[in-house]
Structures are given as structure tokens and as C-alpha cells.
Ligand SMILES: NC(=O)C1=CN([C@@H]2O[C@H](COP(=O)(O)OP(=O)(O)OC[C@H]3O[C@@H](n4cnc5c(N)ncnc54)[C@H](OP(=O)(O)O)[C@@H]3O)[C@@H](O)[C@H]2O)C=CC1
């Protein structure tokens with residue numbers, strides 16, 4: 001049986017660990033506070049107020065990933081480089097699934113690993129911490145997985161996820177699908193993080209979503225992308241206008257509420273960085289970016 005490692009399992013990584021351990025040999029590597037809590041109480045998943053608790057294999061020792069065939073990197077983007085180096089140290093031949101929002105982690109992974117070991121995923125599953133041993137699923141629209149080299153391994157990994165009931169599709173162009181999520185995040189999820197809005201189709205929200213997407217497309221036109229950024233922009237806008245979550249706690253907002261560092265430098269901050277490179281103005285993305293940075297400092301949203 002394939003052994004699967006969830007490296008740096010937090011809100012989303014633990015969700016995957018919870019599902020995958022039903023059929024596979026899974027080890028989650030987490031911070032000590034989380035590993036200790038789950039070892040003593042089990043991991044509880046809350047879905048629509050229903051609680052299920054399971055015992056999962058969890059440790060804070062990174063060596064535990066050394067015999068895993070598949071490793072899901074589940075840390076935040078700002079930790080990607082360091083954690084990919086740790087994976088390389090303990091298991092240089094592993095197949096690595098990257099679930100980070102944004103497009104940065106795969107860039108680093110390509111520098112450290114062979115392309116056919118990297119399986120980028122775009123995840124539309126929302127999970128947040130209630131406490132160190134309890135997570136809540138608040139959104140489940142499934143995920144898309146792809147690979148950087150044509151290989152049948154992505155299909156095998158997809159089957160593993162499917163076999164435990166995870167909604168998953170295989171991508172015919174994972175660069176496009178990662179950008180799709182990146183554009184949705186920067187235009188819409190950052191807005192949810194700042195305002196708690198659930199209604200992107202309303203006048204004020206759609207005004208921001210549209211302009212943020214136009215700016216990202218203008219930046220994207222300067223890059224060598226393998227897809228039509230104008231079409232993707234239209235697709236993301238349509239998706240956002242039809243998005244009807246009952247609950248939505250975007251991760252940047254969750255981090256602001258907890259007084260934790262956010263991934264904004266790799267989201268709207270990355271749009272700003274690219275725009276500066278090409279001398280383009282991206283005022284809506286830059287404002288969203290700077291607002292998150294200010295809130296990180298003032299802790300105004302901290303509960
Ligand atoms: N949560 C969600 O709904 C979604 C998240 N994503 C993406 O998934 C990624 C993970 O997000 P999320 O689960 O919310 O983030 P979390 O912060 O909840 O999880 C990451 C965990 O990794 C831990 N960590 C960091 N370094 C190490 C290490 N060396 N050893 C052990 N643990 C470590 C962190 O600890 P500490 O907190 O102490 O730093 C944290 O507990 C992000 O890139 C996000 O963009 C994508 C879709 C949805």
C-alpha cells in the first residue's frame with residue numbers, strides 16, 4: 001500500500017489526513033501543539049454541525065515522511081522553500097502534491113525536484129481550525145490535480161483521492177487551473193477575508209472583482225502563459241458571480257482573526273510584484289494587498 005505523508009498538516013492538511021487514513025497508511029507531520037492535542041483527543045472534523053472523531057497517525061518528527069511514496073506539502077506559501085528542502089533531505093524521490101494558493105510554491109518546487117515528481121493541485125475545499133484537535137469543513141467543491149510532465153502518475157494519485165470520497169478531477173492544463181484559483185483568490189477570497197462578504201454578485205463586490213481581474217489579466221499578458229488569460233478572466237468572473245457559499249472563511253481572513261502571518265505577499269502582493277516588473281498599475285490589487293498588510297500590523301480583526 002502507498003504510504004502518504006501530509007507534511008505540515010494544519011487546517012487543510014488535516015482535512016486530507018482525516019479522509020485518506022480511512023484506506024491508506026497516512027502520517028501527518030504537524031507542529032507539537034497540534035500533534036499533542038490530536039494524540040490525546042483524536043482529530044474531530046465538523047461538517048454542517050456534525051462531529052466525527054478519528055484517531056490519526058500524527059507526529060512532529062519530519063523523519064516520518066522518509067518512507068512515503070506521496071507527500072502532500074500542506075504548509076503556507078511563505079514556508080514552502082524551507083519545507084520543500086526538508087522533504088528533499090528526508091525523501092528526495094517522493095511524489096509531491098502542492099496545494100498552496102498562488103503560483104509560487106511550484107516555482108520553488110521546480111528548482112529543487114525533478115518536474116515529474118511535482119503534482120500541483122488547485123483546491124476548492126475550505127477547512128479552518130476550531131481548536132488544535134478540531135477542524136471545520138465549510139466548503140467542498142473538490143479539487144483539480146495535474147502534473148508538470150506528461151505522466152500517468154497524476155492519474156494514480158487522483159484514484160487514491162477518489163477512493164476515499166474526495167471530489168477530484170485531473171487537469172488538462174494545471175498552470176491554467178492554478179492561475180484560475182490564484183485569480184479567484186486575489187479578486188474574491190481576499191475581499192471575503194477583509195469584509196466577510198458572501199455575495200460577490202452584489203454591486204460593490206462585483207465592481208472590485210471585475211477590476212481586480214482586469215488588472216491580473218493585464219499583468220498575465222506580459223508572461224509566457226500556456227493559456228488564454230482573457231478567456232480565463234471571463235471564466236473566473238462568471239464563476240465568482242455564481243459563487244453562492246453558505247459559509248466562507250477564506251484563509252487570509254482566518255489568519256487575520258488569529259493574529260497570524262497571512263499569505264498575502266504570494267497572492268495580491270505577487271500581482272503587485274509582477275506589475276512593478278512590467279511597469280503596470282494595479283491599484284485595486286495593491287489596495288487589497290496594503291489593507292491586509294495594515295490589518296496584519298494593527299490586528300484590528302483579531303478575535
Ligand atoms: N484552509 C483552506 O481552506 C485552504 C487552504 N489552502 C492552501 O493550503 C495551504 C495550507 O493552508 P492552511 O491549512 O489553512 O494553513 P495552516 O496554517 O492551518 O497549516 C499549515 C501548518 O503548517 C505548520 N507548519 C509550518 N512549518 C512546519 C514544520 N516545519 N513542521 C510542522 N508543521 C509546520 C503551521 O504551523 P504554525 O501555524 O505554527 O506556523 C501550520 O499549522 C495554504 O497555502 C493555503 O493557501 C488552499 C485551499 C483552501
Ligand SMILES: CC(C)(CO)C(=O)C(=O)O
Pocket residue numbers: 101123124125126127139189249250251252
Ligand atoms: C477556502 C478557499 C477555497 C477559498 O477562500 C481557499 O482557498 C482559502 O481560503 O484558502
